[in-house]
Amino acid sequence: MTTRTNRRPHPQSLEITLPATSANLGPAFDAAALAFSMFLKVQAKRANEFSVTSRGRDRDICGRIKDHLILTTYREVLRAVGKPEQPLTLRIENEIPIGKGCGSSAAARLAGIALAVHFGRLRWSDRKIVGEAARREHHPDNAAAAWMGGLAVARTSASGEPQIAHVTPKGRWPLLLAVPEESLSTEAARRVLPDQYSRADVVVNIQNSMLLLTAFLEGRKELLADALGDRIHQPYRASLCPLLPAVQKLTGTRGVLGMALSGAGPSVLIFLDPKVSSFRIRTRVRDHLRSLGLHPELIHTEITGRGARQRMR
Numbered sequence: 001m002t003t004r005t006n007r008r009p010h011p012q013s014l015e016i017t018l019p020a021t022s023a024n025l026g027p028a029f030d031a032a033a034l035a036f037s038m039f040l041k042v043q044a045k046r047a048n049e050f051s052v053t054s055r056g057r058d059r060d061i062c063g064r065i066k067d068h069l070i071l072t073t074y075r076e077v078l079r080a081v082g083k084p085e086q087p088l089t090l091r092i093e094n095e096i097p098i099g100k101g102c103g104s105s106a107a108a109r110l111a112g113i114a115l116a117v118h119f120g121r122l123r124w125s126d127r128k129i130v131g132e133a134a135r136r137e138h139h140p141d142n143a144a145a146a147w148m149g150g151l152a153v154a155r156t157s158a159s160g161e162p163q164i165a166h167v168t169p170k171g172r173w174p175l176l177l178a179v180p181e182e183s184l185s186t187e188a189a190r191r192v193l194p195d196q197y198s199r200a201d202v203v204v205n206i207q208n209s210m211l212l213l214t215a216f217l218e219g220r221k222e223l224l225a226d227a228l229g230d231r232i233h234q235p236y237r238a239s240l241c242p243l244l245p246a247v248q249k250l251t252g253t254r255g256v257l258g259m260a261l262s263g264a265g266p267s268v269l270i271f272l273d274p275k276v277s278s279f280r281i282r283t284r285v286r287d288h289l290r291s292l293g294l295h296p297e298l299i300h301t302e303i304t305g306r307g308a309r310q311r312m313r
Helices: 069-080 104-119 126-137 141-148 186-191 199-218 221-227 243-248 278-291
Strands: 013-023 032-046 051-056 088-094 151-156 162-167 174-179 256-261 268-272 297-302 309-312
Touching (some): 013 104, 013 141, 032 104, 032 141, 069 088, 104 126, 126 141, 141 151, 141 162, 174 278, 221 256, 243 278, 268 278, 278 297
Antiparallel strands (some): 013 309, 032 088, 151 162, 256 268
């Protein structure tokens, strides 16, 4: 007699797309991040050996197999759970600036974790996936926003588990991302921060963070100019991120609702009035920055509710 067992075939491939993210958002230092419409797309297939091809932004970094953040994360997760490393061939299409404060490392780590979960056949929940990325990123805000889309408010509990609230901002939220040529490491951006703050500065940031959350929840864009005010990290990072003080001079001018460092910088995220032509605002921002000797790349984007999307074969 022959006994047959119904076994699912081992998954052969995975396609995953993750958005860029911007953390801190002015006063919400290490507490909130939003996803915006620039994406990292990874197609992975089982193979006999590891290989990577890439196109798009920073393709030299994305296509370099040595110290590849996606593959390193994939391997480390599988080793940690005692699973064998299935070699993969990756095809990467990247739109996210690397090393510019746009969540590139969070997206790459989440992609590596998703590959390990898929090809290792791990039964991980969304919370566990985000938690693993947060542990590697050392804070959960970018990871939560990249995985869920929209706006994520996050903290790490005393037990080490992430606590996350996901918010879909009301209405349209067009953005202009100013990206300088130079990069800035998170470590360098952290070193300029003080060890202590005054009570007055902390209170202002708490107030502004609550106001900022209200602005997103109720679609009250007129609150942004004040709600994005920060005394905790941006004043100290301005010397490393010359775009910030330059763009701040435009706050309150026609079509410019407010701005914040994107993550730890050096890119700056500019919130635009949807009632004003974004291309006219871009021209005005470009001309203003050129007058100061600054020539960043200016990219039209918007807050996206699209988090990680996976397609299995």
